[in-house]
Amino acid sequence: MKWDEFFVTGEPMIYGADISIVLVSLAIIIGLTYFKKWGYLWREWLTTVDHKRIGVMYIISALLMLFRGGVDALLMRTQLATPDSKFLDAQHYNEIFTTHGVVMILFMAMPFIIGMMNVVVPLQIGARDVAFPRLNAVSFWLFFSGAMLFNLSFVIGGSPDAGWSAYFPLASNEFSPTVGMNYYSLALQISGIGTLLTGVNFIVTILKMRAPGMKLMRMPMFTWSVLITNVIILFAFPVLTVALALMMFDRLFGTQFFTMANGGMDMLWANLFWVWGHPEVYIVVLPAFGIFSDVISTFSKRNLYGYKSMVVSMVAISFLSFLVWAHHFYTMGTGAMVNSFFSITTMAIAVPTGVKIFNWLFTLRKGKISFTSPMLYAMAFIPIFTFGGVTGVMLAMASADYQYHNTMFLVAHFHYVLIPGTVFGVVAGMHYWFPKMFGFRLNERLAKWAFWLIVVGFNTAFMPLFFLGLDGMTRRTYTYSAATGYGPLNMVATIGAFVCAIGFVVLCYNFYYSFRHSPRDENGDPWDARTLEWSTPSPVPAYNFAKMPIVNSQDAFWYSKKQKVPLYEDGPYEEIHMPSNSGQPVILGIIMFFLGFFLVFSWFIPAIIAGIGVVIMLAVRSFERDHGYHISAKEIAATEQKLRGDTV
């Protein structure tokens, strides 16, 4: 392999990116050395097994990836703003829409959701950590090395260019001869293993570690949504693991699973991808539903309407989500029987979703509503998501879909579902739980500015795409001629995209502004909220709860506040058993990164060495004896005194 095949060359923008990557890395290294923060970073963050810190690291990575994917989006919109634009060439455009999709779904939405789960779920169920804290750190570092491996493709070797769905035969060696699709299969594989481990971890945490008295039907709705999401993860991700492994065999070792000759079946990839891919949609949207349920109930000052029907509808969605995948390829040319079956199941899934929409509306009814920033996102979510859902039912009709398939109408539909669903959800959750994570609220005025810019920008960007799609503009085209008449609406969409981007910049500026100016939270419950996480001080001490809360009803914290009954037993503090930090997960992540990197380039000798490294890390862990450590009762009393003052 020559050097000019190894490094991506030939584009001024790429050279600019190379230089900025080197400069930023140098700045980080010099900064850490100058301020003597290496030890702090290693002790407090890289080796941590604390679910709250791991959650924060997930959220920071997700925000970084949001900007990476967002820049991709702006480049695409700039290219499409005018007819016959020469801003990007076809190859570059292909790479950008592929990485935009992969980064936004797998390296932005997923870690943002998982970060929220990590921070909130153990607190909501009154647990001291997740069931397997060390495994949780492994999950994070596997996700992170997968994400970094994927992003590296941009400057070394070339990005994948076959779409985020990587359909064969386009993704085969024959039609994608560069290493781009190798990056796709390996980076997704590594981070996918991390996600699968998260699934196991959180199912066990929620089933086994709830506070005394918290029956399943007393759990907060976010915890319920996370439980169901993780069940879907546990059953859907193995399909992706297998599909990606087969893809890797095809590309690296010459097997013929998805080829068009020798008994291979190219559309089998599409089939397996969507067997995972459709449940994946619900994996990223159900936790957002949970966040909205908690936010709406808190800021309406009412308990959630139809709690049971919320749970039942989520369970129904989790079943139906496995029965709809073929609606992604109605036009494959299968029989009417298959298309009708998947058409009906797809429409059926709108029913439980509709139940949830009405439950939120009835929760608002006669509530004392306060329009805080998380509530604004929830309020915008309901109508915008309904748009997305209704256009989804339009797409679900197999015969009509032949008109919409792979047009901008589809692009508009899934952005109308994923942005208000997932993005608004996690952003609302971030504003809502921010004081719990950092001990101060985000500035409301800036948050509302960001909200309006994002909502107006989003609608301006994607509403025109519905009409462009109906007019026949296909997705993934890098340019169009002026004669098509697509120019004006595309220009509107591009302006919207930039307004939305400004919104996200304001949102992030708000972190800095609030860090400098926001008053610090005193009592741990700034929103007058309902669930257990607000009963402990903010920022939360390492052990979460000094004493175990006792739960007698739903929203136990709310009733303990209203009826003035204590949430905790009287009596002295007892010492708390905690898991100790470990450097092994981050080292394992680094080794996995190199294993993936060597495999991408088919450098098998180094890959085998890295593989042996992975086995050694597993063996080291098996023979390790680590009993954690204890926080003494005296120390807990001192911490609680400091955090809560003299009242307790």
Add this chain to the structure above:
Amino acid sequence: MARLFPIRHVMGYIFSLVLSLVALGVIYWDLTFTGAMVILIISALIQASLQLVLFMHIGETSSKKTLYINIAYAVFVGLVTIFGTLFTMVWGMS
């Protein structure tokens, strides 16, 4: 020392290697399609049970209800994936 040696795990590991080799053998032995499929399905079923019993400690739980719900859901998703794929990719083709 004998009590500490994880004999079940080592045996399970060897069995799963043997089963994988048997499945691989289908390519090299001259078999009819039915014969090959029978060998593959049987070795796959034994392999799956081996993993569940020896490595995932199924049956070592006190709550049978959770276990059955879990197995039922897994079977549901497995069957849907297999037969759904056959339905979509083979039987439903017109």
